[in-house]
Amino acid sequence: MDIASGTTDLTGHMLIAMPGMGDSRFEQAVVFLCAHSDEGAMGLIVNKPSGDVTMAGLLEQLSITPAPGLERRQVHFGGPVEMGRGFVLHSPDYQSGLTTLQVDGEFHMTGTLDVLETIARGDGPARWMAMLGYAGWGPGQLEEELAQNGWLVCDASPELVFDIADASKWEAALNSLGIPAHLLSAEGGTA
Template sequence: MSNQNFFVNKFLYFLDKNTEDFFHDSLIYIFEHDQNGALGIIINKTIDIGEDKIFSSLNIESLKNKSQKNLLNGGPVDIDKLFIIHNSDDKESLCVKNGLNLTSSMNVVKNIASGKFKGKYKLAIGYCGWDSGQLDEEIANNSWFVIEHLPNFVFELNAEEIIPYLSKELGYDLRQILNSKDTTKH
């Protein structure tokens, strides 16, 4: 696979309509994709845990006003690990050119809790991971619809608003796309 086919800084929408599938109606932002595999975070699904509970469980005093901002359900891998999606410059982050940044740095978590963090962010538990060639095969089999769009909206919208917003921006309803080779573009 050549570099131009990697899906970094793109979104993937899961096309299978089986409501029992973990990825049903999921939109994933890809932070890393190369010959070794891929890593992404689901950005449109939350879990019923607020930031305040995370700060408390990590014994971090929060100066924020009892935030009830729910965490993203980032994916089925490493579900005990906290990830921070953000737009701030941070040397401990995986930074995507013209995209979002990702870290699991406790320093960043502490800065968020104390109100010192400069930038927009969302917290996520877990991530989505693919082994070498696995994501490419899934895309070739039309499991995922690849979307190129600036990621700024991730911080501006609640998780449940993301699919309707992106559908309007693209000019078609993502939830109505069928998984056939004729409708999948990449």
Template sequence: MDNPFAGQSLVAMPRLDDPWFSRAVVCMAIHDTGGSFGIVVNNPVADVTEADVMRSIGIFPKEDRVFPPVFCGGPVREDGLFILHGPPFDWKSCLSITSSIALSFSRDIVEAIAEGKGPQQYRMMLGCSGWSPGQLENEICENVWLIHPVSADTLLSLPAERCWDRVLAEMGIRPEFLSADGGNA
């Protein structure tokens, strides 16, 4: 297996009522024999901004700008800080997902964002999402997730509350026509 879901978005089906993944859009970074790893992009953390997180790790951002909320990337490593971003891709710890999107988890990108010198498009996440080997495939077969290619503009620039509907629209799907029940023919 060579990473077939990397660069894909997982889109939660309506019947997925897990609070971590309800109406979730997950940017998949890794999928191989060891399991799967991705980041939920549309779940903002209430009352926590990027500046709050930066200060908690000893980085003091310029105070002359408003910082957006931090997002909850998933239930795994909830204290881990991840930056999903567009170019540039020259940070110390940078995992390329597609030609237009990468995931970084090093201090240098956070410092650059604090100084206003980071990527134009990005989302700061606490935590990530992970699946054991075969788990994601089983969930897809059980109609828990739809799969769609990653769009940097949708995942990084669109307001979080519109992501799920937008990705479905990109797929030609109207949410009101999705059934909460799944099946296989």
């Protein structure tokens, strides 16, 4: 398998931003890839809370009454593309009546209002993260960034995505590859 040449489908994997990436929006980012093909890639950053948008606040803006406890749940910065568009990355126990993308056996993604309505009622997916915006790559762009040592790739797990604190996800993703964060350098090389 040669990731750089585009022969590997990375859908359902995680991208770990390398130091020195050059784009501050992706500094220490961990991105879950929802789709990857010859036509490009789409992913959601899973470790960058929006800071000022709570789930309860978002629901109230949409005229949806939030269930108790949602005022503590942060909406995340999913990426710099279409910041006004929302997505929910969630466990496979929920399927939208409108449209849900089955990424793999452990993750689904829904970008329609009905998932927010079920979460607000308290009967949505067991595990979920809400995001505004997404990370997108055109044809060959992600492969080029991988070849330039911009990202590492690791397996995704529900524990890494949903259970680990946002501030610890980057290091946890590196640890899943057996790489201590303190050994990484912003300088890349080739073999």
